[in-house]
Amino acid sequence: MKVLIATDKPFAKVAVDGIRKEIEAAGYELALLEKYTEKAQLLDAVKDANAIIIRSDIIDAEVLDVAKELKIVVRAGAGYDNVDLDAATAHGVCVMNTPGQNSNAVAELAFGMMVMAARNMYNGTSGTELKGKKLGIHAYGNVGRNVARIAKGFGMEIYAFDAFCPKEVIEKDGVTAVDSADELYSTCNVVSLHIPATAETKNSINYALVNKMPKGGVLVNTARKEVINETELIQLMEERADLKYMTDIMPAANETFAAKFVGRYFSTPKKMGAQTAEANINAGIAAAQQIVGFLKDGYKFAVIYLTIGAGIFALSSIFRKELSDFALGFCEGVSVVLIVGSAIYLIVHFMKKKSQ
Numbered sequence: 001m002k003v004l005i006a007t008d009k010p011f012a013k014v015a016v017d018g019i020r021k022e023i024e025a026a027g028y029e030l031a032l033l034e035k036y037t038e039k040a041q042l043l044d045a046v047k048d049a050n051a052i053i054i055r056s057d058i059i060d061a062e063v064l065d066v067a068k069e070l071k072i073v074v075r076a077g078a079g080y081d082n083v084d085l086d087a088a089t090a091h092g093v094c095v096m097n098t099p100g101q102n103s104n105a106v107a108e109l110a111f112g113m114m115v116m117a118a119r120n121m122y123n124g125t126s127g128t129e130l131k132g133k134k135l136g137i138h139a140y141g142n143v144g145r146n147v148a149r150i151a152k153g154f155g156m157e158i159y160a161f162d163a164f165c166p167k168e169v170i171e172k173d174g175v176t177a178v179d180s181a182d183e184l185y186s187t188c189n190v191v192s193l194h195i196p197a198t199a200e201t202k203n204s205i206n207y208a209l210v211n212k213m214p215k216g217g218v219l220v221n222t223a224r225k226e227v228i229n230e231t232e233l234i235q236l237m238e239e240r241a242d243l244k245y246m247t248d249i250m251p252a253a254n255e256t257f258a259a260k261f262v263g264r265y266f267s268t269p270k271k272m273g274a275q276t277a278e279a280n281i282n283a284g285i286a287a288a289q290q291i292v293g294f295l296k297d298g299y300k301f302a303v304i305y306l307t308i309g310a311g312i313f314a315l316s317s318i319f320r321k322e323l324s325d326f327a328l329g330f331c332e333g334v335s336v337v338l339i340v341g342s343a344i345y346l347i348v349h350f351m352k353k354k355s356q
Helices: 012-025 039-045 061-066 085-090 101-117 142-154 166-170 181-186 231-240 254-260 278-318 325-355
Strands: 003-005 029-034 051-054 073-074 094-097 134-138 156-160 188-194 218-221 242-245 265-267
Touching: 003 012, 012 029, 012 278, 029 039, 039 061, 051 278, 061 085, 061 242, 073 278, 085 094, 094 278, 101 142, 101 188, 101 218, 101 242, 101 265, 101 278, 134 142, 134 181, 142 156, 156 181, 231 254, 254 265, 278 325
Parallel strands: 003 029, 003 051, 051 073, 073 094, 134 156, 134 188, 188 218, 218 242, 242 265
Antiparallel strands: none
16 A cells, blocks of 8 residues: 655655654555645656645645545645545545644644734834733634633633534633624634635625724634635725734735735745644644554444434434524535545445455
8 A cells, every 4th residue: 555645845854754654554655745846746646646645735636537546635734625525525535634733833823923913013113912802713623722722821801703613612611602703803802713614604704794893903814715805805904004914824915915004914925824843743643543544444434424424414404493504504514525425435445345
């Protein structure tokens, strides 16, 4: 079995060494494709790979078409938006990620950006302090919880909104749960974004929502570029000279933001949230362990995911009236991906077994 690490932004050497140890201990071969500059290089490398570990690299239908031996793709990070899940399902390829492994790294970067904004980009002028300010966490997942933990040390008042996380879970952490995104933005001086890019969330951070922020508001985005309505945010920042936007995902309109909003806008040159040695190691080794487990007992994972998918679908049907349209759509979408993907994998798996 051949496991390929395909990374435009390479893992730290210590992470690669840890991945190699896990893969070779299982008796598999490890191949590296790092800092590639053309898609053709990726297409050539995946031809005989049985498994792939990626970061923000794109795995689309074209890649899957040539990867005839591929069984699993693991993204060392959170989210799946750089993998074509429909194409993976059609090819009988399992897709996993490593949620939580880089959460602290992303949360620390978010706070670095908050401090930078509060101190006027370190331009030598008098800024403000985060202590006593109201922080809004938009989505209370692994990163959001780490942001809350750090915010307590800064002495901030912490609020959170998450359409899927029960209020009691949020408030158990000493965080005030609010009922809507509108309430979060109208309440908080700083909002830290941690929502995924889905059909429902793309362009959802728009003029109307951000305009609810109090004077001097700061929006920090370490989530996804697609959730920001860039045209409307530019319009709003032109009208409100008090707002600042800090992002770890360079906007399509980066040049416009940089030219128009000097001292109020900052973007990293490349996504840097997970770019720490610790996050590299954690996510890389977790990805390697998931691949080893899958290649040894892949059908068991498929059965588990099939069961989880069926459970989510059943629960969303039972509580249909209690769920918002967004929450219901998300649950149904996740359940369909899990059920269909797992079913196709099991069919392919047992057909191959029968033919051997």
